[in-house]
Amino acid sequence: MTLEVSLRHAFGDFTLDVAFTAPPGITALFGRSGSGKTSVVNAVAGLLRPDHGRITLDGQTLADTAQRIFLPPHRRRIGYVFQEGRLFPHLTVRQNLGYGAWFAPRAARREDMGRVVEMLGIGHLLDRRPGALSGGEKSRVTLGRALLSAPQIILADEPLAALDEARKAEILPYFERLRDEVAIPVLYVSHAAAEVARLATTMVVLDNGKMVAQGPTAAVMADPAALRSVGIREAAAVLPAVVAGAEDDGLTRLETATGPLFLPGIDAPPGTRLRVRILAHEVILSRARPAGLSAQNILPGIVTAVRPGDGPAVMVHLAIGGDEIVASITRRAAADLNLAPGDTAHAIVKSMSVARDHIAPAAMR
Amino acid sequence: MAVADWLSPAEWQAVALSIRASFWATLVSLPFGVFVAYALARWSFAGKQLLNGLVHLPLILPPVVTGYLLLITFGRRGSVGQFLDQWFGIVFAFRWTGAALAAGIMAFPLMVRAIRLAIEAVDPRLEQAAGTLGAPRLWVFLTVTLPLCLPGIVAGSILAFAKAMGEFGATITFVSNIPGQTQTLPSAIYTFLQVPGGQEDAARLVAVAIGIAMGALLLSEWVGRAVARRIGGT
Numbered sequence: 224m225t226l227e228v229s230l231r232h233a234f235g236d237f238t239l240d241v242a243f244t245a246p247p248g249i250t251a252l253f254g255r256s257g258s259g260k261t262s263v264v265n266a267v268a269g270l271l272r273p274d275h276g277r278i279t280l281d282g283q284t285l286a287d288t289a290q291r292i293f294l295p296p297h298r299r300r301i302g303y304v305f306q307e308g309r310l311f312p313h314l315t316v317r318q319n320l321g322y323g324a325w326f327a328p329r330a331a332r333r334e335d336m337g338r339v340v341e342m343l344g345i346g347h348l349l350d351r352r353p354g355a356l357s358g359g360e361k362s363r364v365t366l367g368r369a370l371l372s373a374p375q376i377i378l379a380d381e382p383l384a385a386l387d388e389a390r391k392a393e394i395l396p397y398f399e400r401l402r403d404e405v406a407i408p409v410l411y412v413s414h415a416a417a418e419v420a421r422l423a424t425t426m427v428v429l430d431n432g433k434m435v436a437q438g439p440t441a442a443v444m445a446d447p448a449a450l451r452s453v454g455i456r457e458a459a460a461v462l463p464a465v466v467a468g469a470e471d472d473g474l475t476r477l478e479t480a481t482g483p484l485f486l487p488g489i490d491a492p493p494g495t496r497l498r499v500r501i502l503a504h505e506v507i508l509s510r511a512r513p514a515g516l517s518a519q520n521i522l523p524g525i526v527t528a529v530r531p532g533d534g535p536a537v538m539v540h541l542a543i544g545g546d547e548i549v550a551s552i553t554r555r556a557a558a559d560l561n562l563a564p565g566d567t568a569h570a571i572v573k574s575m576s577v578a579r580d581h582i583a584p585a586a587m588r
Numbered sequence: 589m590a591v592a593d594w595l596s597p598a599e600w601q602a603v604a605l606s607i608r609a610s611f612w613a614t615l616v617s618l619p620f621g622v623f624v625a626y627a628l629a630r631w632s633f634a635g636k637q638l639l640n641g642l643v644h645l646p647l648i649l650p651p652v653v654t655g656y657l658l659l660i661t662f663g664r665r666g667s668v669g670q671f672l673d674q675w676f677g678i679v680f681a682f683r684w685t686g687a688a689l690a691a692g693i694m695a696f697p698l699m700v701r702a703i704r705l706a707i708e709a710v711d712p713r714l715e716q717a718a719g720t721l722g723a724p725r726l727w728v729f730l731t732v733t734l735p736l737c738l739p740g741i742v743a744g745s746i747l748a749f750a751k752a753m754g755e756f757g758a759t760i761t762f763v764s765n766i767p768g769q770t771q772t773l774p775s776a777i778y779t780f781l782q783v784p785g786g787q788e789d790a791a792r793l794v795a796v797a798i799g800i801a802m803g804a805l806l807l808s809e810w811v812g813r814a815v816a817r818r819i820g821g822t
Contacts (some may be wrong), residue, residue, distance in 0.1 A: 269721055296719040297728075309717035313735045313818065322731075326722030372721045 226250075226376055226408050230266055230276025237354070237430040239273075248424030249402045249409040253416075258429040260412040267410060268303050269296035280375055280438075297326065302369030304379040308361045310353035316364050317349040323372020328397070339367045342404075343397055359390035366397060370405070371438045375560035377401070377409040383418065395587065398422050420444055420461050420500045445503070445549040447530070447538050458503040458538060460548040466495040474574060480544020485519040485574050499577060507571040508539060510560055520572040524548065526564050529557060541570050595792060601768050602776035603685050603796055608751035609772065612685075614745050615694030617699060621748070622741065625703035626729070626781050630712075646758075647697040655761025658690055686763035686807075691752035698749035705741020707733065739812045746808035750801055773797055 229242035239259040243250075252260040260500040265271035267278055269285065272293055286293050302323070310319050320336060340346050344364040353361060362382060369377055379398075381390045382586040395418070401409065402422065413419050419426060419440065426443040428436040428450075436449030441461040443449055450458050464477035464484055475496065484499065491497065512521060524541035529536055536556045539550045548570045562568065595603065627633070628640055646654050662669040662680045672678040680686035710733050718728040734741075756774040763770040765779060777793045780786035 270716055270720070297722050297724050300722065301722075303717065303720040303722055305713070305717060307713070308719055309711075309719070311714060313643060323721035326727070339739070346688070368721065532679070576738075 224281045224375060224406075224408055226267065226278045226281075226410065227400050228263065228276075229265060230273040230278065231296035232262065232266070232271070232273040232276070234262075237432055241432075241434045242428065243434065243437050245408050245410055245427075246410050246425060247406060249398070249411050249422050250425040250427060251419040251423035252410060252412045252427050252429060253414065253419050253423075253443075254429035254435075255492065256415055257431075257505070259432040260414075260429055261380055264303075264380050264410060264412055267376070268301050269294060269299050269379055271371075294407045300327070300375045302372050302374030302377045304365050304369045304377065304382045306381045307383055308353070308365045310356075310361060310364060310368070312353050314352070315349065316345065316351050316353070316356070319353065319364060320349075320367050320371050323368060323374075336371060339370050341468070343367045347460045356586070357390075358408070359393045362386060362390070362394050363397060365392075370401070374407065376407055377405075378509060379409060380412045381414070382411075383413075383415075388484045395421065416444075416450075416457065416459075417500065420459065423455070441547060444500070445538075445540060445547060447551070447587070458549055458551065460503070460506075462499045462501060462548060464497050464499050464545050466491050466493050466497060468493045479522060480546055481522065481524060482522050483520075484522070484572070486577050487574055501548060501572055501577060503538060503549040503551035504574040505572065506548060508541075508550050508552055508556075508560065508562070509568070509569045509571060510562075512569050513571065516571065517573075519574045522548065522570045522572070523568060524568060526562050526566045526568055528564055529562055539568075541568060543570070589774045592646055595796070598767055599776060599789075599793060602771045605687070605768075605771065605794070606773040607800070609684055609688040609691055610749050612696060613688040613752045614699075615748045616688075616741055617692045617696055620625060621696060621703055621744065622734075625700045626733070626743075628700070629707040644697045646694050649695065651755075651757025652691060652761050652805050655690060655758035658686075658693065658758065658762040662686070662689060663726070682714075682763050682766060684763075684770060687755075687759050687772055688752075690758040690762045691755040692701050692748075694755045694758050695748035695751040696750050699744040702747055703737065703740050703745030706737035706744070706821055709740070710736045715815065721780040741816045743808055744813045744817065746804050746811075750804050751799070753800060753804075 224247055226245040228245070239262050241263055241461055253261055260457055262271055263532045266273050266276070267285070271287065273286065275288050277287045277289070281386065284290070284292050285299050311322065314322070337473060340349070343366060345360065345363050348356060348360055348364065353364070357365065366382065384393055386394065402424070411422060423440045426437065426440045427434060428443060436443050436446060444461050462479060464479045466489065467476040467478050467483070469475050470485065474485040476497070477484040477486060481538065484517050486499070487559070507518070512523065522543050525541040526539060527542050527547070528538055528540040530540070535553050535555070536551050537554050539552060539557065539562060541548045541550065550570060583586040624639070624643060628636065660666050664670070664673070664681045669680060678685070681688050714732055714736070715728050718732045723731065754774060756778065759772055760775050763773050765775040771779070773793060773796065776788045780790035780793070
């Protein structure tokens, strides 16, 4: 199931102009607040009628201004996870969860209440009313309510923005399970790079209503030009890895395509597939394999591109097996090393520089 | 002296007629009141201000003018009155139903105001959320808007009932003051005050009127609290 969006809409001086495709998996709409992310989601939901444009979901036209088609929200079969939850205060959690199922076609009800309740861990809340729930509990119920309406697509508008770090850590795994266990596209609005790196399979970057970049998350995250326009200086690589096992000294050994990574603070069992987000400015490059170095992680690769970065910096892209790592180094260093596409080089990553929230379970597929 | 003997049969008749007319006036105007309140609160349409003015007219017109207008429209010779009589056998002129109609019209603005405020206080984003979950508009109204503005509907109904109980000017103009037929509690009090030495009889009816009004007020408080507890509670 694939969502295709192409729309243009003017709000006074602000013009929204985007065109992108969201394949199954999580597609992140990424950008600063006020960049038009929520308007895009509202147009997909039918809460905003665009001036011009066309929105199709798996061949079904949701809106097409040229053909004067505009399906109202209740006929679009979407599951909208609102930032503020918007749970019905007069209904119990159970009634909130069941609300959408009244209107869903019987054949489309893939999710059953028991499975969703178990997945989200909200079994003990069913008889409460939303007024008696904590922020994190509300978020989970909101997600469950959207899932149980038998949607063809999930729209999530900054579902974690109102939560503190502890609550975010509580909810993120549910979105990962959603991505990995439920085979429908998710359009996920966020302005948090770490969250997007962890969840998204595809990224669409918006700035002031315009689309700056779109593509697979790893590629967009490694593109400093795309990230700079949204005010993010830390370009980063998103590297898949598999947990090999815990070492005696507290580090965990991860296997990547070209060699081991030793990182701290991972308590996942061996065999777990992870995504490690490695910030470009934390990576050192070396032509020869270095010896006598404190850094534990040395990954050999082949230079694929050297691009201008901020001021005196350049961004070096290194192919590591089938994956990519990026290093932000000075122009002077790049000249000294005489780096050019096709050269071999080693990426050196300090174990302690990879923060815990930069490591996340990867999609199973 | 038993409670029933406290008022004469004629006086009981006036009290019962008032309660009956006010009850039906409130019940029948409630769906219209909710519809008009919803339209004024949520829709934008041409003539919205005109509708708003029309609804509020009975509040600002002299009641005797409203009574006169009812008489020439719904009276036996009135266009609408003749039509209803011929096709449905409904007669308003000089019947208790006329008293109910007059009371309902006079109470309508109060009812609409209370319900409109309650509907405006319902977060439209909750209605949007219901829409995204697949609920058609009417269902959104029935399952989200209506339950959430229930305290306002209860308050509006009781306010309208109390206003209907006290309606005098339009009622007496439209259906006169016939004991047993169209004599309501206020017109009975008025009749007593027209004869010398009638103050004492009037006082008893006044006590009844105060009792009913206080009872209605307490009931609305209690129902409002119960509904609020249901909505906001655990």
